[in-house]
Amino acid sequence: MKTVIVCDAIHSKGFELLKQEGVEVIDATKVPKNELLGLMDKADVAITRSPTDVDETFLNAATNLKSLVRAGVGVDNVDLEACSKRGIIAMNVPTANTIAAVELTMAHLLASARSLPQAHNHLKHDRVWKREKWYGVELCGKKLGVIGFGNIGSRVAVRAKSFEMEIVAYDPYIPSSKVTDLGMTYTENFNDILACDFITIHTPKNKETLNIIDDEEIVQMKEGVRLINVARGGLYNEAALERGLRSGKVAYAAIDVFSYEPAADHPLLEIENICVTPHLGANTLESQEKIAIQAAEQALAALRGTSYPNALNLPFKVEELPPFVMPYVELLQKMSHMAAQINKHPITSVRLEAEGNIGKYVNSMLTFALVGSFRESLGETINYVNAGFVAKEKGVKTSTIVEPKSGYDNKITVKVTTEKGMTSISGTVFGESEQRIVNINGFKTDFKPKGKMIVFKNSDVPGVIMDISSILAEHHINIADFRLGRDEHGMALAVILVDEAIDKHILAKLNGLKTCIWAEYAVL
Ligand SMILES: NC(=O)C1=CN([C@@H]2O[C@H](COP(=O)(O)OP(=O)(O)OC[C@H]3O[C@@H](n4cnc5c(N)ncnc54)[C@H](O)[C@@H]3O)[C@@H](O)[C@H]2O)C=CC1
Numbered sequence: 001m002k003t004v005i006v007c008d009a010i011h012s013k014g015f016e017l018l019k020q021e022g023v024e025v026i027d028a029t030k031v032p033k034n035e036l037l038g039l040m041d042k043a044d045v046a047i048t049r050s051p052t053d054v055d056e057t058f059l060n061a062a063t064n065l066k067s068l069v070r071a072g073v074g075v076d077n078v079d080l081e082a083c084s085k086r087g088i089i090a091m092n093v094p095t096a097n098t099i100a101a102v103e104l105t106m107a108h109l110l111a112s113a114r115s116l117p118q119a120h121n122h123l124k125h126d127r128v129w130k131r132e133k134w135y136g137v138e139l140c141g142k143k144l145g146v147i148g149f150g151n152i153g154s155r156v157a158v159r160a161k162s163f164e165m166e167i168v169a170y171d172p173y174i175p176s177s178k179v180t181d182l183g184m185t186y187t188e189n190f191n192d193i194l195a196c197d198f199i200t201i202h203t204p205k206n207k208e209t210l211n212i213i214d215d216e217e218i219v220q221m222k223e224g225v226r227l228i229n230v231a232r233g234g235l236y237n238e239a240a241l242e243r244g245l246r247s248g249k250v251a252y253a254a255i256d257v258f259s260y261e262p263a264a265d266h267p268l269l270e271i272e273n274i275c276v277t278p279h280l281g282a283n284t285l286e287s288q289e290k291i292a293i294q295a296a297e298q299a300l301a302a303l304r305g306t307s308y309p310n311a312l313n314l315p316f317k318v319e320e321l322p323p324f325v326m327p328y329v330e331l332l333q334k335m336s337h338m339a340a341q342i343n344k345h346p347i348t349s350v351r352l353e354a355e356g357n358i359g360k361y362v363n364s365m366l367t368f369a370l371v372g373s374f375r376e377s378l379g380e381t382i383n384y385v386n387a388g389f390v391a392k393e394k395g396v397k398t399s400t401i402v403e404p405k406s407g408y409d410n411k412i413t414v415k416v417t418t419e420k421g422m423t424s425i426s427g428t429v430f431g432e433s434e435q436r437i438v439n440i441n442g443f444k445t446d447f448k449p450k451g452k453m454i455v456f457k458n459s460d461v462p463g464v465i466m467d468i469s470s471i472l473a474e475h476h477i478n479i480a481d482f483r484l485g486r487d488e489h490g491m492a493l494a495v496i497l498v499d500e501a502i503d504k505h506i507l508a509k510l511n512g513l514k515t516c517i518w519a520e521y522a523v524l
């Protein structure tokens, strides 16, 4: 039975869904992280949240892991490259907690304007009624700098605009119209953000965004600026933030995330003018229910191998390939698998050539050629995630090229080269999905890439078909189809589709025929 391990707390609906589908579920949500490693070898799929670091140690323990679902957005604590090298498909659940994080940001924005937690504590815990101590500022008319205008940042901006704030957005990876169409200001100049009254950040944490706000930036900010971070700890350098807050340059900070978590002993907690929450961005009932259901659905899809929604480390995005490409990728994988079967030697290069519109997708398609080519020697251990790494590790050269049309609307050719020579197979798709192999090593042919087949190269002389059919008849092998291609140098290549499997003795007999140059067997 397939096993899913749930490493961090998720809503019970996620557990229910997994159990309902009959998979074994290990509930490791209360297991200490050092003991979790001891359970990891049982899991085919793991569901994690931010408390579980998916690093080399975790992955070394997860010897059977095939997929990982991060039940949330941020994957800064998931080593995607290490997953890819192991062929583990990593997915996240990118939008189910958007609103939860947006609304927490709004709460922090308002709390920072009016020092809500401090006023609350003063009254409730100190029992002091001192209205004059708690003068805040208004959001209305103030500038809000938004760093990162994705799912969360853009929605925070829309809500803040309805509070009559002026929005200035910085995000070099989006078209400016995404901002300007909303009547907001788009800037490429980070100084425009530093000139704002409030600044909120909503980017992923990576090399580029780590410490994006440091001492140098704080110096340039307005006196009394207010900073909000509901994205990731470390985007604002925490030591610099502490200095800014202590000096009064930063009037207030509202922080949900820390560079290390749990952060119950964090130096920022010592500071007065701050509102902190323990990474609550995604913690609404609605969001957790949605995330758990989606994470469970993604885990189940991955277990079935049917799809990998929101996969992060596939070298292509299946959703981005137009439907007409899909039969070609399937065909390409079969052609490459066939090439590797009829030329069973260590592969030195894989080349993909394309003609017609399909040429636009040639780079995304290369992965399928690699998976097909390695399937014969590596079996199920090769997949779309690790194919590129395996090729690199084995020193297999890869290349793609778009060629001018040669008669077909679209045509793809895979050239698999081994130490013994190159095998070239071309194919096309008729109508919406009729896959056909149309050329093998320069010999024209036309057959569906399906089933058991003998590929037979011979001198083009009379009697060959008879010789082949009598050997097959002798072994009670039924011929389902026979396709013959000839060249102008007196050679021919036949593809003989058969109903029964061909063993090595039959193949040896075929190879022993006088007219035979070589005969190989392939199953697609
Ligand atoms: N506190 C919490 O519990 C939660 C935190 N998050 C975090 O919030 C952040 C944003 O999440 P989403 O909006 O869902 O992600 P998203 O992927 O939709 O948006 C991120 C945006 O940041 C932009 N960006 C990337 N590098 C940038 C750079 N150097 N400068 C400016 N912009 C840059 C991207 O172009 C993108 O538009 C993530 O770090 C995520 O992990 C998300 C959900 C809950």
Ligand SMILES: O=C(O)C(=O)COP(=O)(O)O
Pocket (backbone or CB within 6 Å): 049, 050, 051, 071, 072, 073, 074, 075, 097, 279, 281, 282, 283
């Ligand atoms: O989705 C995110 O990026 C979050 O930060 C939420 O994290 P969590 O699942 O609550 O540990």
